[in-house]
Amino acid sequence: MTTLSDIKSRPIYAGLKVDDMARRHLVAAEGEGALAVIEAFSRAPDALDRTTILYCPAGSAAMGHDTALADLNPDVFHLAPSPQTLLVRLNVMLSTATMGTRLYATGTEGFIGAVIAAALPFGVDHHSIYTEHRGSLARRVQCVHCKGMTENVTATPFTCSHCGLTLFVRDHYSRRLGAFQGVCVDAEEPGVIPPVEELYK
Amino acid sequence: MGLQFKTETFRDDFTFSNSPEAIHRFPFPFDSDSYMYSVNIEQHMPGPPKSHVEFPIDIDEHYVAEMQDRAMVLKEDPLRCQALPHMLTAEWDLVELLMESMSKHYPEHFSLTKDGDRWHWVNRPLGIDQRFTFGDTATLPYPPMEYVTRQCQGDFALIDQRNDMLFMDAGMITTQADWSLDFDIGMSWTEWHGPVPLAHDLGIMDRALKFLLNLQQGRPVRRLNWTMTVNPRLDTSPENYHKWGVDRTTVTPENVGDKVHLRVELQALWRLPRSNAIVFSIRCYLIKMSELVTIPKWGRRFPRILKGLPPELAEYKGLTRYRDMTIKYLEQFDDGAPTSPGFFPD
Numbered sequence: 001m002t003t004l005s006d007i008k009s010r011p012i013y014a015g016l017k018v019d020d021m022a023r024r025h026l027v028a029a030e031g032e033g034a035l036a037v038i039e040a041f042s043r044a045p046d047a048l049d050r051t052t053i054l055y056c057p058a059g060s061a062a063m064g065h066d067t068a069l070a071d072l073n074p075d076v077f078h079l080a081p082s083p084q085t086l087l088v089r090l091n092v093m094l095s096t097a098t099m100g101t102r103l104y105a106t107g108t109e110g111f112i113g114a115v116i117a118a119a120l121p122f123g124v125d126h127h128s129i130y131t132e133h134r135g136s137l138a139r140r141v142q143c144v145h146c147k148g149m150t151e152n153v154t155a156t157p158f159t160c161s162h163c164g165l166t167l168f169v170r171d172h173y174s175r176r177l178g179a180f181q182g183v184c185v186d187a188e189e190p191g192v193i194p195p196v197e198e199l200y201k
Numbered sequence: 202m203g204l205q206f207k208t209e210t211f212r213d214d215f216t217f218s219n220s221p222e223a224i225h226r227f228p229f230p231f232d233s234d235s236y237m238y239s240v241n242i243e244q245h246m247p248g249p250p251k252s253h254v255e256f257p258i259d260i261d262e263h264y265v266a267e268m269q270d271r272a273m274v275l276k277e278d279p280l281r282c283q284a285l286p287h288m289l290t291a292e293w294d295l296v297e298l299l300m301e302s303m304s305k306h307y308p309e310h311f312s313l314t315k316d317g318d319r320w321h322w323v324n325r326p327l328g329i330d331q332r333f334t335f336g337d338t339a340t341l342p343y344p345p346m347e348y349v350t351r352q353c354q355g356d357f358a359l360i361d362q363r364n365d366m367l368f369m370d371a372g373m374i375t376t377q378a379d380w381s382l383d384f385d386i387g388m389s390w391t392e393w394h395g396p397v398p399l400a401h402d403l404g405i406m407d408r409a410l411k412f413l414l415n416l417q418q419g420r421p422v423r424r425l426n427w428t429m430t431v432n433p434r435l436d437t438s439p440e441n442y443h444k445w446g447v448d449r450t451t452v453t454p455e456n457v458g459d460k461v462h463l464r465v466e467l468q469a470l471w472r473l474p475r476s477n478a479i480v481f482s483i484r485c486y487l488i489k490m491s492e493l494v495t496i497p498k499w500g501r502r503f504p505r506i507l508k509g510l511p512p513e514l515a516e517y518k519g520l521t522r523y524r525d526m527t528i529k530y531l532e533q534f535d536d537g538a539p540t541s542p543g544f545f546p547d
Contacts (some may be wrong), residue, residue, distance in 0.1 A: 008395035009388065120387075144381050144439045147280070165443055172396050176387040183439055187446025188522070 010173040011126065013112065013133040016104055018044035023100030025051040027074075028090055028109025028115045030083055031058040032135035034065030037106060040132075041053040041072055052076040052093065056086045058107070059135065083111055087118055094122045106132040110140030110151055113178025126175055137200040141169055142179040149179060155198045166193050169200075203309045206265040206326055212273075217433035217487065223262055224492050225546060228253045230425040232544050234505040239405070242412060245421035245469050247345065253467060256306040257421065258299060259314055259484060260354060265326050267354050267376075267435065274375040274436050275351075280383040281438070282347050283415045284371035291359045291371065292346035293336055294473035299349045324352050346371060355467075355484035358382075362477060365414060369393050370478075376435040376485045378428045378464065379442070379519070394413050416479060423469040428518045430464045430525075447528070452523040457511045457530045458491035461523060463503070490530060496546045500534030507531070 016036045018025065025047055029037050034055060041048060051074040057066055070077050080086035094103075103124060105115035110132050119129060138152040148162025156169040160182060167182030174181070186192050208429065209216045219227070248254030253261075274281055284292060299323055304313040305492045329352065333340035341348045350357050350373035359371035367390040374382040385393045390410050397406075430437055432447040453458050467484040472546045494500035507520075507528050515521055541547055 009392035010296065010395075029506065144384060145441075145443055147383065170396070172384070173392075174384050175392075177384065180380070181384055181439075184443035184446065187443045188445065188449050 006172040007173060011131070011175060013131040016040040016106055016132040017131055018047050019102040019130065022102035023050065024098070025104065026093060026097065027051060027053045027055065027104040028086060028112050031060040031110040033106030033111070033132065034060070034069050036132040036134050038068055038072065048072055048074045050070045050075060054078050054080060054086050054089055056080040056083050058083060081113065087114060090115065091118055094119060094124070102130065104130045106134055108135045108138055109133055110138060110178065113140055113175070116175055117178040120176065139169060139200050140179045141167065141182040142174070142177050143167055143182045145184060150182070154200045155196045157193060157196060204260065204262055204264065207262050209263070209266045211266070211270045211433055211435040215434070217263070217266070219488055219492050220262060224488065224495055226251055226253050227488050228284060228425055228467050228486055229499050229544050230427045230465050231502055231506050232270055232542060234502055234540060235509050236506050242409065242422050242424045245423040249253045253486070254423070256302065257469070258302040258306070258353065259467070260303065260307050260310070264354055268327060268352060270435050271351060278440055281375050281384050282373045283382060284346055285387060286343065288359050288361065288371040288478065291361070291473055291476035291478035292344060294475050294478065295357065295359060296307050296345045296349045298473070299353045299470060299481060303353065322375045327352060331463050346373060355482045358481040360479040360481055362414065362479065366390060367410065367413060367479065368426065377438055378466070379439055381439045410426065410487055414471060418472040418474055421469055421471040423467060426466040426468055428464050429520050430462045431460055431523065433462055435485060449519065449522045454526060454530070457523070457526050459489055461490050463493060490527060494531065494534040498540050498547050500531065501536065501538060502540050504528050504531035504535050
């Protein structure tokens with residue numbers, strides 16, 4: 001069994017802490033990531049009047065995390081209905097962000113990856129982004145054959161949502177794509193599919 | 202003394218083969234009867250006449266057919282050639298390196314004349330006559346890296362260096378041994394080598410990185426890497442694995458000599474003058490088992506190598522399904538006699 005640290009290309013999510021030196025805090029959070037934001041910023045309340053929080057509840061819609069985040073009373077709180085709409089707003093904010101802005105990303109790995117991938121074209125070094133993984137271990141996977149992305153993959157092998165090939169999830173991660181690599185599992189013996197393992201719940 | 206370029210294919214009917222001269226100059230990668238990973242980097246110095254390292258950029262009898270195969274790959278999948286925008290200076294550096302080397306060492310096939318920034322490139326085997334302005338992308342029919350690597354054997358990656366790390370930020374990769382440029386582009390050295398087994402724990406990746414960060418301009422280096430391929434297929438990409446993977450089940454005791462190929466990569470690295478980037482060239486050579494055994498020393502040595510290969514490596518190289526059959530075939534040519542040290546035929 002491969003452990004997390006065996007995957008050399010996978011980022012290390014070191015955990016959220018508030019950067020005292022930042023002039024502006026830009027926080028992108030999804031689902032259970034709200035709890036990481038609350039924990040970090042409760043310890044540094046002085047930063048909140050320089051903080052923008054973008055949040056989408058995703059699978060945690062029933063948990064009321066949005067109310068708890070709004071109660072932090074940051075400078076800006078925006079509740080997005082989906083990760084995609086959150087990223088649209090994040091892109092615009094990154095395009096006008098100034099020196100001294102610290103970016104934070106927390107939630108599922110797929111969400112963190114999407115935030116990092118969105119920030120890269122703006123010249124944000126991925127090492128400078130503070131990240132914390134919360135919620136499910138589901139993976140975002142790119143099919144190496146058709147290049148289609150499948151979100152929330154919890155098991156391997158799985159069926160590519162675009163081309164229909166049966167893919168195993170390789171422990172190889174691209175930050176640029178924010179995704180793991182999916183490779184045809186039965187290329188050598190078509191139709192011979194190993195049992196499905198729920199590895200990424 | 203010009204090269205005779207062969208008409209042959211690396212797909213469908215697979216008519217590729219090596220002439221006796223090409224077999225003799227094949228970069229056999231084993232200097233003893235056992236194999237394990239090592240950094241094995243040496244200066245990319247000129248080697249013996251007619252050898253694969255006589256010149257820095259090796260052009261051989263397969264040149265025209267390989268360039269035709271590359272064009273077919275790119276037509277089906279343009280993502281095999283990509284460059285991040287900050288690599289443009291390195292792309293021009295590569296144009297200079299390849300055109301200068303090819304025209305200097307193969308003047309009967311390639312010529313380059315310069316009048317300041319106005320360059321005139323002639324590629325006779327491919328019937329290309331191009332005048333362009335060095336540094337002006339609008340004067341070439343393709344971006345600079347794509348233009349020149351459509352005319353040079355080998356895959357090429359352009360590697361940026363910053364923060365004491367190397368990043369794979371551009372490449373023309375159509376003959377790869379099962380890795381995806383589209384997936385790996387932008388990755389750091391450590392990330393793109395992530396899937397390689399054993400080598401990280403042996404400290405090989407860290408030592409090689411340290412070495413390459415200090416690579417000097419004008420002092421290129423090289424190493425050999427190897428794997429095996431069923432059928433002389435250049436495009437063993439992961440993108441097309443669902444199409445070629447089944448090849449691995451088609452080896453039989455009757456066809457093993459012609460179907461199974463040793464695939465050797467001559468990897469060379471140059472520091473580039475303007476961009477400070479590094480060119481990583483991966484020049485692929487294929488040889489059938491039936492061709493390999495015509496060199497008695499190699500026929501003895503290669504089955505010994507295959508027998509001693511650690512299982513993780515056999516798995517990573519995708520040999521598991523046909524290794525035993527290949528060993529059995531090759532053993533007919535191993536009389537047990539000792540082999541002389543070194544790579545070259547006796």
